[in-house]
Amino acid sequence: MSHSLFLLPGDGIGPEAMAEVRKIINYMNSALNTGFVTDEGLVGGCAYDAHGAAISEEDMAKAKAADAVLFGAVGGPKWDAVPYEVRPEAGLLRLRKDLELFANLRPAICYPALASASSLKPELVEGLDILIIRELTGGVYFGEPKTITDLGNGQKRAIDTQVYDTYEIERISSVAFEMARTRKNAVCSMEKRNVMKSGVLWNQVVTETHKAKFSDVKLEHMLADAGGMQLVRAPKQFDVIVTDNLFGDMLSDVAAMLTGSLGMLPSASLGAPDPKTGKRKALYEPVHGSAPDIAGQGIANPIAMIASFAMCLRYSFNMVAEADRLEKAIANVLDKGIRTGDIMSEGATKVGTSEMGDAILEEFKAL
């Protein structure tokens, strides 16, 4: 059985964070015989510098062929003025679309050791564990027309199009219901059905899917603006949240910030299971961005990238015990008071990217 990993470290702090994952892969291969085979490519600004595109055709082909893609981060001020079609984000969006990674899983968990780092009162976030399921290949991100037209007289018109078909809503809500069954069995679906036709259809299809196949799961509907409010007011009321691409972008960022653990949150983007092999295409990436301001200084927090690799172990290779162990290693290191600068607090021990990676690896070995 193949265990191929395609690494796309990207820009900014991406390569530094990825280096720490590489240490864990190497250790697992030598000590646990996991047989991971890795290859590496370019995405984002560095790909633009090398090929004039945010990802080359060759690297796209490798990403498609791999069992899983590990993605760092893209973008930075250096590429702020490059044409829209080849901006760094275009590489990520193409990977999501061409690999059909429609289901984006974004856990928002609050590490107990970091509850006080949240801007929310600690009692509101302690023990927080939400899973946001964001639709990732549809909606306003990819709908056509998507244009800027010159109308003359100094006027331009910009158009973006939000499009959702029944099957897209059905498959993403099915993922949400299935995930809920492994958790607290509750799904909250968010849209703006009072303003958007796509919200009306979203609401209908989620309701029908629930009735047809998942009526054992608790289902609630919330308007997306009220959902944003409730996330800030009382986040622990949620278990699984399912929402569209753009609302998911906004709401998952708010949820991530609530936890006080922004530099620590991973994500998984999954495709449909292959009808023959049952395998899903998959990409794993930290929720944080490329943080160009601190890139290259060896101070970035690699935990989100390492936790993304833990999700990879769980969802792409069914190595559940190893995933649990890696997540436990992260929590233990935090409990010991080892901190990168972004999560530093009084009395803790401040370390750099590489020391944090080493500490997690040592803990992983010892567990």
Add this chain to the structure above:
Amino acid sequence: MSHSLFLLPGDGIGPEAMAEVRKIINYMNSALNTGFVTDEGLVGGCAYDAHGAAISEEDMAKAKAADAVLFGAVGGPKWDAVPYEVRPEAGLLRLRKDLELFANLRPAICYPALASASSLKPELVEGLDILIIRELTGGVYFGEPKTITDLGNGQKRAIDTQVYDTYEIERISSVAFEMARTRKNAVCSMEKRNVMKSGVLWNQVVTETHKAKFSDVKLEHMLADAGGMQLVRAPKQFDVIVTDNLFGDMLSDVAAMLTGSLGMLPSASLGAPDPKTGKRKALYEPVHGSAPDIAGQGIANPIAMIASFAMCLRYSFNMVAEADRLEKAIANVLDKGIRTGDIMSEGATKVGTSEMGDAILEEFKAL
């Protein structure tokens, strides 16, 4: 000079809150000779029940003719199943569109007496004073096509369209820059230019408008998802935020919740000044909704509605001293520990809707 007010109390707690504003209007007319002339209509579910539409043509005509519209709230479970075209929100959306109320001003302020009611740590919200300027007549709320099509095979396709023209972005950003000049002189513009063409145009036009006419104001650009995060992380970094209709809906609700004063926040929706008279069409409404769960019990908080009337005094009638006085009356009543149930805290005096309105009016008289 005419001083005509058209009152649309709407559904749920709307009528109860509006009754408290009426007391203030009556007092001002008798004691201060303000000469307000009021008329009243139906909007939302109650208009649907009466006429089968979310607002009648007659009431639309009255709203257009009035100097200002005071709007309560619309909607409730009773009307959840009415057809999309006549749902309660359609009345509000039609008022915004037909009166061309493109500039929605949503102050997010934290009343000192309520800082501890926020879910954020008090030091992050004490003294918070943000003004969100939301574009209100464009974007995905009104763009065409906006349809659900049957594709056969049990599949439907829903489409919403985000459209922005140069002039729409120019006029809303001009309002933001002008407002900033009366405050801390800083504007943050939020969009998703990395994903949306409307975000690209938004960013360009705001930048050009700034350069051409407002270069004395500090301007920053932020991606809307990062903006949501920053609002939760460190809201006091913002002075004026300008953003599109949908992002404005989401971000202003998050900001409102941060203040701990959700039941207290007003909004103003303004049109362009008439070239001859300089007058702007205007609608004033609380940020909170119709709260059907507590409607009719006399316990709703009328402060957001009263504060909306204070904005009306300020922006529609240039009664700046009276507006200041009314806002001060609200703050004083809170300082005295008088509270409706939604903002109740230990040691405070719990009152109903009408007592709260009376307390504010008494304070207003005394100031």
